Amino acid sequence: MLTTADFLQYTQWSGIATLVFTVLTVLAFILKWGIRFRLVGTTGFMLVLTSGLFALSLVPLSRTVIPGAGRFSLVYDNGSTQAVIAISPQTTPSALEATLRQAASNLYSYGRLGSRNDNYLTIRARTLLHPEPGVSIPLYLGQIKRSLASREDSEITVEIYPEKFAQLPKPTA
Numbered sequence: 300m301l302t303t304a305d306f307l308q309y310t311q312w313s314g315i316a317t318l319v320f321t322v323l324t325v326l327a328f329i330l331k332w333g334i335r336f337r338l339v340g341t342t343g344f345m346l347v348l349t350s351g352l353f354a355l356s357l358v359p360l361s362r363t364v365i366p367g368a369g370r371f372s373l374v375y376d377n378g379s380t381q382a383v384i385a386i387s388p389q390t391t392p393s394a395l396e397a398t399l400r401q402a403a404s405n406l407y408s409y410g411r412l413g414s415r416n417d418n419y420l421t422i423r424a425r426t427l428l429h430p431e432p433g434v435s436i437p438l439y440l441g442q443i444k445r446s447l448a449s450r451e452d453s454e455i456t457v458e459i460y461p462e463k464f465a466q467l468p469k470p471t472a
Contacts, residue, residue, distance in 0.1 A: 320342040362401075369395075387426065388467050
């Protein structure tokens with residue numbers, strides 16, 4: 300996986316290429332070459348490419364890995380203070396806590412907006428029960444709340460609902 304240092308290196312090379320195309324474009328206009336307008340387009344493209352690579356060199360692309368966390372998929376996210384993830388019905392309470400912590404870390408973003416009343420991101424974990432064919436019932440197994448203001452939140456609260464785990468189907472051997 301590419302790191303931010305790799306993207307910084309690519310930004311430097313792209314920046315050099317952009318400067319070369321800029322010089323060629325200016326030279327083409329001075330000498331009235333027939334490809335001067337194509338060079339304007341190429342220089343503009345190189346500027347966009349260089350700025351994109353620079354942006355990727357600033358933002359970390361890695362995800363937090365928490366030991367014991369299970370797989371989850373994002374079901375609902377209002378882009379602000381609420382999200383719902385779907386997990387496997389075979390999960391355990393300890394795996395659920397690790398999964399919720401990983402989801403809270405992965406879904407944190409500086410761009411999330413909190414309201415005046417609720418400056419926390421709440422992520423609820425749910426699974427689906429199928430009591431009979433054609434019927435699905437969502438079962439919420441827990442939730443986590445974290446601050447929207449700080450990436451390193453020390454006051455994360457995790458709630459696991461043990462009474463809901465009793466409703467899960469028992470695995471067959």
